[in-house]
Amino acid sequence: MAITIKDIARITNVSATTVSRVLNNKHEGVSLETRQRILDTIRELDYKPNAIARGLVTKKTNTIGIIIPDISNQFFSDIARGIEDGASDHGYNVFLCNTDDKLDKESKYINALKEKCVDGIIFASSSMPNIKIISELIKGSIPVVVVDRHVEIENVYGIYTDNFRGGYIATKHLIDLNHKKIGCITGPLGNHNSKERLDGYKQALLDSCITFNEDLVAEGNYKINGGMKAAEKLIRNKQITALFVSNDLMAYGAYKAIKAAGLNIPEDISIVGFDDTELSQIIEPELTTIRQPAYQMGIEAERALIKIISGKSVKDRNKSFSPNLIIRKSTSKYQAKII
Amino acid sequence: MAITIKDIARITNVSATTVSRVLNNKHEGVSLETRQRILDTIRELDYKPNAIARGLVTKKTNTIGIIIPDISNQFFSDIARGIEDGASDHGYNVFLCNTDDKLDKESKYINALKEKCVDGIIFASSSMPNIKIISELIKGSIPVVVVDRHVEIENVYGIYTDNFRGGYIATKHLIDLNHKKIGCITGPLGNHNSKERLDGYKQALLDSCITFNEDLVAEGNYKINGGMKAAEKLIRNKQITALFVSNDLMAYGAYKAIKAAGLNIPEDISIVGFDDTELSQIIEPELTTIRQPAYQMGIEAERALIKIISGKSVKDRNKSFSPNLIIRKSTSKYQAKII
């Protein structure tokens, strides 16, 4: 049997209340002498207050939940690391939940987290209509911040990268390099962020008076294979000279397809990716890409959640981060070929 | 105020005890009729039992902690995913803790997890002497399994890859390809697993009667840069024809160094990596490497922990996984050069 507050009380000849007071650093409600005596025996016996019991009475567990599609995905593990670092600094522990974007898993975890009385939840989901779940969450009046998504729900806060802008600056970079025939490999278009990136691409074209051509767009799946297939399709018969690929993984697939077709990057086709994963510096040529501040988003999400939990008001419902263009070796100026 | 078991009891005209019985599926202690009535109002009111209160009395929280150096590291996030998947299947939630291998963080998290009454802990640490901490853990008699490390402590279980064997088969592959001058880039040698891999390399050499040459070994840091520097050192003046690199990241660095020196892979230098990260299929030439079953190790670690928690005996203190050689394009038969 673990040692309890009563044990400490008995041994130090005080009441449990007094021990509780020193445990919680209550402002000078205890004489210096007894406080010291209590502190000593606590140390001596290596007593640890039972957070479960404490949570039951205070209705505060110092625990938050983080619900994401997949911790194995570098983007989410960076976010998770940011969240956990922040949480740890603020005295919170973090429950990790992987949903694979499955609705049933999402709601299962939400229930579990509610039962375990977490103080708040940070939620990420790629599939669009999970607003339903989120609102169910709020129904239970538990603080929520949504990460990687702009959000328009009362009492829910959103931390996200401006994906539209990401698509825009990626494409603009290509346009600035004189490219006119710019292809686009998108993520699954049922996915909100994928659409935003595509919209950014379109807008950049529009702003430069380049007519949008649907044939130059191919839908991928955010995986290497999907990028490869989409690229194969786009380079066949089309005379694209550049490609905006909605994530790095698909860009790697595109590399494969392009090289397999005997073309060179960037001489024949310039490529811009999205995410700036570690590999993009390793692959050859090094990938020009759009960086999302994943870790920082995690930090901010946690910060916002703590604010809400402690009843402070958060000024804006949404906070967006600006993606950055990281120029490396996979893009170059378009030169009309001399045949 | 959330709705409690008493509310359900009052509304259904039974005692809390009876509600508790149906909540816990007590074997037929309740008439079919009342059981149904209770179930109905539970559903109707969307009542969720408070796991905190339950945990306080049962001394069982259905929660485990996972303490790892860094969730952003692909190897650990794969392990974590395996653990979490298993835990979820068994009705457990997991606390995520990142330590960066720092002793103070490790002990801070251990205390926090104890206070939160986790049912068990899965622990990974690269720095060697954390046995102390682990034993402190046991002192509190909480079930522990150590992952990514062989372990010789009573009541502590180890799940790990056989790193010695990994180093061995990597080197053996090179030897089978006729290489004699085989270099080795190690991880930090203060790290136990790094040493094991190096020992495997030495043993393979020995078994093939190739004299070990200390000059052909360079210590790295498991990062790209370290691999690059170590490779630069090894290819300068040394006539190595092959290289065993203790992780993929350093292998990527070695690629850079080798290409920068105007050499070709595998024609001039064959390379074997370690880990089989996703990139190894993307980089050119595709990397021959040693795969660690990280996800599977997570699954097994969780399984072992659950066993211990539920009081079942685990037959072996340690369970090792065999690493696999994945042959791709970065290794080829050594041919004496015709000058």
Add this chain to the structure above:
DNA sequence: CTGAAAGCGCTAACAT
């Protein structure tokens, strides 16, 4: 088949 009572380990009024 059902309920009353006690208590898990702690904190929060309310005394004194």
Add this chain to the structure above:
DNA sequence: ATGTTAGCGCTTTCAG
């Protein structure tokens, strides 16, 4: 400055 009492929401004897 300290203690008494009550109770958080649940499970667990023990009766009936």
